[in-house]
Amino acid sequence: GAGVSQSPSNKVTEKGKDVELRCDPISGHTALYWYRQSLGQGLEFLIYFQGNSAPDKSGLPSDRFSAERTGGSVSTLTIQRTQQEDSAVYLCASSLGRFDQGAFFGQGTRLTVV
Amino acid sequence: AQSVTQLGSHVSVSEGALVLLRCNYSSSVPPYLFWYVQYPNQGLQLLLKYTTGATLVKGINGFEAEFKKSETSFHLTKPSAHMSDAAEYFCAVSLPRGGGADGLTFGKGTHLIIQP
Numbered sequence: 001g002a003g004v005s006q007s008p009s010n011k012v013t014e015k016g017k018d019v020e021l022r023c024d025p026i027s028g029h030t031a032l033y034w035y036r037q038s039l040g041q042g043l044e045f046l047i048y049f050q051g052n053s054a055p056d057k058s059g060l061p062s063d064r065f066s067a068e069r070t071g072g073s074v075s076t077l078t079i080q081r082t083q084q085e086d087s088a089v090y091l092c093a094s095s096l097g098r099f100d101q102g103a104f105f106g107q108g109t110r111l112t113v114v
Numbered sequence: 115a116q117s118v119t120q121l122g123s124h125v126s127v128s129e130g131a132l133v134l135l136r137c138n139y140s141s142s143v144p145p146y147l148f149w150y151v152q153y154p155n156q157g158l159q160l161l162l163k164y165t166t167g168a169t170l171v172k173g174i175n176g177f178e179a180e181f182k183k184s185e186t187s188f189h190l191t192k193p194s195a196h197m198s199d200a201a202e203y204f205c206a207v208s209l210p211r212g213g214g215a216d217g218l219t220f221g222k223g224t225h226l227i228i229q230p
Contacts, residue, residue: 042222102148105157
């Protein structure tokens with residue numbers, strides 16, 4: 001597609017359930033980022049994929065969070081046993097892998113844990 | 115590692131007035147600098163970027179920013195605010211090499227309010 005696509009756009013889940021958030025990056029972009037944006041907060045880095053290298057998971061807040069990127073393209077962010085503090089907008093971005101290009105963002109998935 | 119500080123979580127200006135959003139960074143090497151805008155319920159859109167060369171960079175929607183190494187600043191300006199400029203603005207920094215969390219670090223954002 002022309003841009004970064006995220007699905008679903010909105011997700012309401014019950015506390016304790018698992019959720020999967022999907023990101024389709026721009027074709028040909030080797031770098032993919034996940035960020036979390038909470039109300040009144042900036043963007044919190046979660047995880048970064050670059051080509052075939054091992055992902056940088058240093059931003060994941062707990063072991064309930066994990067992410068995969070299959071075939072160097074689509075990525076899935078999984079949150080297990082969701083908690084209310086996980087409620088946020090989860091943003092995915094992709095770039096050509098060169099940091100001077102900046103990154104292109106999807107519209108995000110708004111996750112609400114009730 | 116690098117960091118970004120945006121002064122003022124909220125900035126309010128009158129329509130037609132100058133917009134000035136402040137961003138200061140810290141970095142061990144000359145960084146790449148970016149401004150992103152986020153309209154309500156949307157993702158982030160790249161406004162402009164500085165990598166090398168001319169220190170005054172122009173972006174979309176009439177915005178520009180100047181890289182001042184001596185002040186470690188990259189403030190965003192627009193001569194005349196429009197109602198459609200109301201949004202959240204994020205300054206970001208990255209290093210010319212490296213990856214992971216150092217790849218793209220964001221400030222906490224500034225909410226721009228335009229008064230009619």
